[in-house]
Amino acid sequence: MMSSSDDNVALSMIDGNIDQDDDMPLSQISSKSTDTTSVDSNSTEGQKSGSKRKASSPTGHKAKKVKRSKNTVKSESDEENTPLASTTAPPPKKTSKKKSESGTAKPRNGTKKSKGAKSTGSNKTDAVKKEDEVAKTEKDPSSTREDEEDEEKYKWWEAEDVDGEQKWESLEHNGVIFPPDYEPLPSHVKLYYDGKPVDLPLEAEEVAGFFGAMAETDHAKNPTFQKNFFEDFCKVLKDAGGCNVNIIDFHRMDFSKMHAHFEMLRDQKKLLSKDEKKAIKAEKDKFEEPYKTCLLNGHKEQVGNFRIEPPGLFRGRGAHPKTGKLKRRVMPEDVTLNLSEGCKIPEPPQGHKWAEVRHDNTVSWLAMWKENIADSFKYVRFAANSSIKGLSDFKKFETSRKLRYHIDEIRKDYTKMLKDPLMQNRQMATACYLIDIFALRAGGEKGDDEADTVGCCSLRYEHITLKPPNKVIFDFLGKDSIRFYQEVEVEKQVFKNLRIFKKPPKQPGDDLFDRISPPLLNKQFQNYMKGLTAKVFRTYNASKTMQDQLDLIPNEGTVAEKVVKFNAANRTVAILCNHQRTVSKTHGSSVQKIHDKLKELEWHKIRTKKMILQLEPNLKTKDPDYFEELDDLSKEDTEHIHRALIERAREAARKRFQRENDKLKIEDKPLLTEKDLEEKMEKVNELEKEYAEELKTGKPQIKKSVTVEKLKSQVDTLTNRILNTTFQLKDKEDNSEVSLGTSKMNYIDPRLTVMFSKKFNVPIEKLFTKTLRDKFNWAIESADENWKF
DNA sequence: CCCGTGACTTAGGAAAGGGGAA
DNA sequence: TTCCCCTTTCCTAAGTCACGGG
Numbered sequence: 091m092m093s094s095s096d097d098n099v100a101l102s103m104i105d106g107n108i109d110q111d112d113d114m115p116l117s118q119i120s121s122k123s124t125d126t127t128s129v130d131s132n133s134t135e136g137q138k139s140g141s142k143r144k145a146s147s148p149t150g151h152k153a154k155k156v157k158r159s160k161n162t163v164k165s166e167s168d169e170e171n172t173p174l175a176s177t178t179a180p181p182p183k184k185t186s187k188k189k190s191e192s193g194t195a196k197p198r199n200g201t202k203k204s205k206g207a208k209s210t211g212s213n214k215t216d217a218v219k220k221e222d223e224v225a226k227t228e229k230d231p232s233s234t235r236e237d238e239e240d241e242e243k244y245k246w247w248e249a250e251d252v253d254g255e256q257k258w259e260s261l262e263h264n265g266v267i268f269p270p271d272y273e274p275l276p277s278h279v280k281l282y283y284d285g286k287p288v289d290l291p292l293e294a295e296e297v298a299g300f301f302g303a304m305a306e307t308d309h310a311k312n313p314t315f316q317k318n319f320f321e322d323f324c325k326v327l328k329d330a331g332g333c334n335v336n337i338i339d340f341h342r343m344d345f346s347k348m349h350a351h352f353e354m355l356r357d358q359k360k361l362l363s364k365d366e367k368k369a370i371k372a373e374k375d376k377f378e379e380p381y382k383t384c385l386l387n388g389h390k391e392q393v394g395n396f397r398i399e400p401p402g403l404f405r406g407r408g409a410h411p412k413t414g415k416l417k418r419r420v421m422p423e424d425v426t427l428n429l430s431e432g433c434k435i436p437e438p439p440q441g442h443k444w445a446e447v448r449h450d451n452t453v454s455w456l457a458m459w460k461e462n463i464a465d466s467f468k469y470v471r472f473a474a475n476s477s478i479k480g481l482s483d484f485k486k487f488e489t490s491r492k493l494r495y496h497i498d499e500i501r502k503d504y505t506k507m508l509k510d511p512l513m514q515n516r517q518m519a520t521a522c523y524l525i526d527i528f529a530l531r532a533g534g535e536k537g538d539d540e541a542d543t544v545g546c547c548s549l550r551y552e553h554i555t556l557k558p559p560n561k562v563i564f565d566f567l568g569k570d571s572i573r574f575y576q577e578v579e580v581e582k583q584v585f586k587n588l589r590i591f592k593k594p595p596k597q598p599g600d601d602l603f604d605r606i607s608p609p610l611l612n613k614q615f616q617n618y619m620k621g622l623t624a625k626v627f628r629t630y631n632a633s634k635t636m637q638d639q640l641d642l643i644p645n646e647g648t649v650a651e652k653v654v655k656f657n658a659a660n661r662t663v664a665i666l667c668n669h670q671r672t673v674s675k676t677h678g679s680s681v682q683k684i685h686d687k688l689k690e691l692e693w694h695k696i697r698t699k700k701m702i703l704q705l706e707p708n709l710k711t712k713d714p715d716y717f718e719e720l721d722d723l724s725k726e727d728t729e730h731i732h733r734a735l736i737e738r739a740r741e742a743a744r745k746r747f748q749r750e751n752d753k754l755k756i757e758d759k760p761l762l763t764e765k766d767l768e769e770k771m772e773k774v775n776e777l778e779k780e781y782a783e784e785l786k787t788g789k790p791q792i793k794k795s796v797t798v799e800k801l802k803s804q805v806d807t808l809t810n811r812i813l814n815t816t817f818q819l820k821d822k823e824d825n826s827e828v829s830l831g832t833s834k835m836n837y838i839d840p841r842l843t844v845m846f847s848k849k850f851n852v853p854i855e856k857l858f859t860k861t862l863r864d865k866f867n868w869a870i871e872s873a874d875e876n877w878k879f
Numbered sequence: 880c881c882c883g884t885g886a887c888t889t890a891g892g893a894a895a896g897g898g899g900a901a
Numbered sequence: 902t903t904c905c906c907c908t909t910t911c912c913t914a915a916g917t918c919a920c921g922g923g
Contacts, residue, residue, distance in 0.1 A: 399913070407891080407914065453886065467885065468913080482887085532917065545916085569916055570890055612918070625888085625917060671891065680906085829891070831909090836889055859909060 246477035247484065247868040257454045257478060261429045263384030263393065265436030266457050266470055267377075268422070269400035272296045279351040282344035283335045291330035297323045297416055300403045302348030309405055315414030316340050319403055322416035384456060384472075392473035393456060398425070404463045408541040408571025412463055424459040454478050464540075475864035484868055487839045489621040490629035491879060496618045497630070501526065508583040514605040520587045521546050521603055521611060525627050528576065529666050531569060532608035532624035543567045546624070547608055552598040560585040572670050632663045632837035637879040639663075640846050653856050654821065656846060661824065663833045671829040681826075684819045686734065688812065693723055693731045695808040697790050702801045704792055725785065732781040739774045834858075840866035841873035849875035 272292065280287040281298045290298060301310060301319055309315050320340040327333060337343065362370070381396040398420045406413035422442035427435070431449040438444050445459070457470035472478045500522070507519035524530045524546050533545020544553060544566050553566035560579050568574045580588075591602040608624060615622040639659035643652070674680075699717055703710055710717050723731075784790050834843070840858075844866075847854045854863060854870060863870065 395912075397912090405892090405914080410914090455886075458886090464914090469886070471887085486888085534917070536916095540915085543915085570914075572891080608917075609919090623918065669890080674907095676906085832890060861910070 245868075245871070246481060247872060256451050258451050259387045260433070261384065261386055261451070261456070262433040263429055263436070263456050264380040265427060265438075266425065267381050267397045268420070268439060269398060275299065275348070275351065279347055281348060282346075283337055284342050285344070286335060288337070289334045290327065291333065293330040294323065294327040294333065296401070297326050298343075298345070299348060299352075300401070300416075302345040303352045304403070305345045305349040309403075309413070312413065314409070314411065315403070318412060318414035319416070322414075326416065386472070386477065389477070391476040391478075394471045394473040394476075396456075396470055398459070398470075399461075399468065406541060408543065408567060410541040411539050415463055418462050420459050420461075426458045428453065428455055428457065474861070475867065480865070480868050483865075486629065487633070487841070489619075490626050490633060491839065492619060493622065493626060493630040494634070494879075496622070500618055505581070505583075508581070508587060516587050517591065517603045517606045518611065518614060520584055520591070521606055522614075523581065523584050525611075525624050526631070527580075528564070528578065529628050529631055529668070530574075531628070532611065534608050541567075541571055543569060543571055545569070547601075547603050547606060547611065549602045550598070551592055551596055551600045551602060554588060554592075554602070556585065556589055556592070558585075562588060568668065572668065574668050628667060629837055632667055632833055633839040633842060633879045635663050635666055636660070636838045636842050640842060643846075643850070645850055649852050649856065652850050652852050656843075656852070656857060657821075657825075657830065660830045660834060660838070661828055663838055664828045664830050667833055667837060669829045669832040670827050673826045677826050681819065681822060684815060684822065688815050688819065689723075689727060690731055690734070691808055691812045691815065692719075693728060695805055695812065696720055696723060698801050698804050698808065700788070701790055701792050701796065702798055702805075704789060705796070705798050705801070709798075729785060732778075732785065736774060736778050736781065739777060740771065835862065835865075839879050840869035841877045842879055844869050844873040845875055845877040848873075 274292055275295060281290060281295075281302070282288065297319075301323070304310050317340070324337065327337065378396070382393060383390050384393050385391070399417070401419040402417050404410075404412060404415045404417050422438040423445055425444055426446040426448055427444055428448045428450055429435070430451075435444075435447055455469040455471050458467050460466070461468050474480075504519040504522040504526075507515050508523070510516050510519065525532070531545035533548040535548060536543065544550065545568060549566065553564065555563040555565070557563065560582055561577060562580050562585065563575075563577045565573070565575050588602070591604075596602075612623045615624070615626075636659055639662050640656070643655045643659070647655075696719060699720060703717065780791055840862075843857050844854065846852065847857055858866060858870075
């Protein structure tokens with residue numbers, strides 16, 4: 091499928107003379123140093139040339155990653171870096187913000203009015219405002235900060251900025267919650283092997299149980315998952331002393347009894363009465379209370395994940411080589427706490443001790459442990475509504491917002507650099523283009539023991555297909571193994587470059603961008619603006635897109651309509667960022683259901699109109715438009731609807747019968763008999779006959795009491811419902827595989843949403859859920875209807 | 880100067896909750 | 902009022918990126 095013809099031949103030379111060798115994939119160059127500078131990499135070359143990655147499978151999956159040595163091309167330094175470098179015109183003003191000035195300083199321009207006025211008195215010296223470009227004039231007496239400890243939320247954005255390096259002054263918390271100890275299964279619930287019950291030691295039973303609980307999931311059917319699980323299970327079993335059966339083959343194990351047991355437990359839980367559930371919840375809440383919050387600089391703040399992750403089987407996403415491995419139980423001895431020196435240290439669980447207690451105020455985690463799958467750290471952190479998270483979120487958006495002062499120049503520069511004679515620079519420019527235009531992620535290198543996913547810099551030969559004159563088809567798995575598939579048109583020069591990046595001897599499995607890497611890219615970006623990295627482009631372009639989309643919405647219509655339009659704008663952003671969700675298993679049927687409902691509503695409406703005509707036949711000539719749709723439904727459709735209605739009526743009758751009987755049984759009264767049921771059914775049968783007749787004559791029966799007025803109002807109601815349902819259907823289909831939440835939560839500057847809410851008079855509750863309102867409280871309180879990204 | 884480590888953001892799916900239709 | 906489905910929240914995996922030490 092990689093149509094080689096297009097890709098490989100005739101690489102029209104780019105303008106400028108390009109050193110032949112410069113075009114050679116790095117991995118092929120052996121000792122010559124082409125890039126003027128460098129490539130003195132000979133040292134490393136040896137290994138490289140031999141080890142180039144090959145596609146290991148027809149599908150083009152990588153075989154193994156070889157570290158590439160980046161040294162090689164060192165930055166062509168400076169001067170020939172026309173680059174993306176420097177010259178950058180400094181943005182207007184803006185000098186102010188450096189973090190360095192902790193405290194004091196700054197409120198450059200003030201605030202937007204009013205809002206602030208509410209409780210706290212107004213002046214926000216705050217970080218938020220201070221950044222505000224809108225030069226409003228009010229000055230701002232450096233404010234008095236309130237010290238009240240009001241338990242109501244501490245408004246960090248109205249306080250002085252805090253310096254960057256240090257994350258907190260004081261931090262006090264109650265530690266973490268450990269998962270409950272393993273509870274052995276009842277003795278009759280067992281794993282079976284070759285049909286025989288297995289007596290497992292507790293440690294192994296627990297692991298078997300992890301699998302048993304998920305026996306019916308897709309994970310459990312995945313061979314890699316099974317293999318990894320089985321290896322770890324066998325190891326645990328062996329370490330625990332083995333069991334009565336010699337277990338050597340995963341497929342001879344039978345988890346069905348275990349699985350049934352867990353299902354039963356779940357059902358049981360579901361069956362608890364409302365009160366019981368409530369009581370359990372209350373107890374749980376009470377227990378968790380102390381862990382939910384902590385004291386940060388004297389202010390109460392929420393903790394995010396205060397629960398240590400329970401043991402289980404690792405559920406990797408996509409084709410993860412380690413999926414199914416045992417995630418071992420985390421003990422207090424694995425956990426490092428971080429809090430203020432001198433404050434009370436939370437007690438570790440009975441008989442245990444903490445791995446370490448640290449007092450590092452340059453980090454923002456409360457506790458940490460090492461996880462055994464990827465050997466990386468897990469952290470207990472503040473919740474999204476905390477000041478620490480809020481501040482860094484705010485900074486993130488401010489940084490991306492500043493990109494607007496540089497974006498023109500950046501675009502100009504990379505466009506120019508697309509033709510640079512130096513291969514590395516062309517790669518750099520092309521990558522910038524892709525990141526900027528298609529919102530690709532940076533794409534760092536990944537290991538063999540991770541899922542094979544890519545971003546910009548790690549794109550490989552097989553991930554793009556070129557169709558002259560300038561069409562590119564991207565098809566690769568990105569973060570979370572979500573597919574990125576797009577057929578797009580690109581700048582002529584980008585197309586040429588990509589073709590060169592695929593030039594032989596490159597082949598499937600090879601990196602397109604073999605001379606650059608995210609760090610290199612980011613280093614260039616820093617030349618334009620402090621804090622500028624690849625990911626900032628995603629934030630910038632997402633928020634910019636949102637702003638532009640919102641600007642197109644007319645300020646009219648009902649709240650519901652405006653919300654729909656807002657969501658449409660949101661959707662544009664989500665599509666830009668490729669935020670997907672798997673269509674729910676029930677999606678197809680639920681769409682079908684809405685279709686059916688729609689048909690039924692139409693039928694109902696037509697039928698009602700027919701009734702009107704029966705009452706007053708001359709209306710048809712008076713208002714032909716109104717009765718135009720009378721023949722819209724085919725006989726088959728009508729019949730189909732009739733049948734569905736009848737069937738539903740029967741079903742309902744049966745259910746009602748059942749329910750009544752259940753009730754009578756409890757009350758110990760005589761039950762209804764089959765005959766009673768038949769009676770009920772008889773009514774339905776009559777209806778059926780009525781419909782059959784109606785189908786023949788086309789004339790519905792009319793009850794005595796109806797009037798034309800009543801019928802007309804029924805028609806109106808139906809018309810409305812049809813309209814609403816149609817909208818609902820469209821929304822559902824448009825949204826079926828797009829996830830709006832991720833962009834709303836991470837990419838769209840929340841002040842845009844707040845601006846929309848205020849300007850369009852849409853209650854913020856319609857746009858932000860409770861959690862998002864908490865998380866973005868700073869935005870809600872600081873942006874007004876004129877705010878601009 | 881790497882390159883591994885550490886810390887932090889971003890991400891989709893599962894579970895829980897809640898509100899509307901029957 | 903119950904039940905079901907959609908929305909929200911929880912969970913934790915999977916990215917990005919800076920930095921420090923050999």
